[in-house]
Amino acid sequence: MAETWTTTCTNSTKAARKVYVHKIDDLLSAEFPNPERDPMLRGVIKTQIIHGPCGSINPQSPCMKEGKCTKRTACETFKQACELRGLLEDDPHCKSTLDEAATTHSARMLRDLFAVMLQTCSMSNPTELWNLHKENMAEDVLHETRIRNNSMYLTYTNEMLNKTLIALEDMIKALDGSNLKVFGHPEAQRDVNNSLNYEILRETSFDIQKLTSYIATNEPNLVDDQRFAFKKITSAFSRNWGIFLLGCPRLNR
Numbered sequence: 001m002a003e004t005w006t007t008t009c010t011n012s013t014k015a016a017r018k019v020y021v022h023k024i025d026d027l028l029s030a031e032f033p034n035p036e037r038d039p040m041l042r043g044v045i046k047t048q049i050i051h052g053p054c055g056s057i058n059p060q061s062p063c064m065k066e067g068k069c070t071k072r073t074a075c076e077t078f079k080q081a082c083e084l085r086g087l088l089e090d091d092p093h094c095k096s097t098l099d100e101a102a103t104t105h106s107a108r109m110l111r112d113l114f115a116v117m118l119q120t121c122s123m124s125n126p127t128e129l130w131n132l133h134k135e136n137m138a139e140d141v142l143h144e145t146r147i148r149n150n151s152m153y154l155t156y157t158n159e160m161l162n163k164t165l166i167a168l169e170d171m172i173k174a175l176d177g178s179n180l181k182v183f184g185h186p187e188a189q190r191d192v193n194n195s196l197n198y199e200i201l202r203e204t205s206f207d208i209q210k211l212t213s214y215i216a217t218n219e220p221n222l223v224d225d226q227r228f229a230f231k232k233i234t235s236a237f238s239r240n241w242g243i244f245l246l247g248c249p250r251l252n253r
Helices: 021-027 039-048 078-084 091-102 107-120 126-137 139-149 158-176 198-204 208-221 224-239
Strands: 002-007 014-019
Touching: 091 107, 091 126, 107 126, 107 139, 107 158, 126 139, 126 158, 139 158
Parallel strands: none
Antiparallel strands: 002 014
C-alpha cells in the first residue's frame, strides 16, 4: 500500500488516497493533447513519454538514435555498469586509501596493501595507481641503494622500480599464485639482471640543480685555456661524438 497523488488528464483533478499497487494503472491515465489546440504540448509528450521498452525490442522508440538508446550510458563490461551505479568501490576509493597510507606506512607495507587491493578490489585501472605511488612503494629500494653507494644524491631509476615490481609480484604470488599480468598491471622483468650496478648509478646520478649552480658560478672564472677546453668538451657531448683523455703530467699531480 502506498501514499500517492493520482492525476487524470481529462479533468485535471488531484486526490490524495491510499491505493494498492495492482490498482495504480486504473487511476493513472494520459491523453495526447489536440494537435490543433496545443501542438507544442503534444510534441513534448510525444517525444518525451515512452511507452514500452526501447532498444532492439522497439527500435522506433523516440529515444533511439542510430540503433542505440540516447538516454543510457553504454558500458563495455558488467563491471563498468556496476561502478556507474555505485555498486562497487571504484578506483578513487583505492586512491584515497593509498594516499592516506603513504603518509604513515613504510614502502613494504604499501606494497602489501596494493597487492591486497589488486586481489580484492577489482580496480579498473591499477596502472594509474601504480604510477601515482610507485616512488612511495620503492622508497626502501632507493634508501638501500643510497646506503650501499654512499651517495644521497641517487634518484629513482627503472632498475629500482623493476625491483619494486618484483617484490610486489612476489607478494601477489604468495596470496594466490597469480602474477601482475592477470590484473592488467605492468609486469616485472625477471629475465634481466636485477642486481643494481652501483658504479653505474654513481656515475649517472647527479644533483642537476647543484651542478648547474656550480657551473654558473665558476665558468666566468675560467682562464682562456680552461674556457676553450670546457667549450670543446661540452659541445662534443651535445653532438654526441668525440673522445677526450683527461689527465696531467706526473710532475704536476
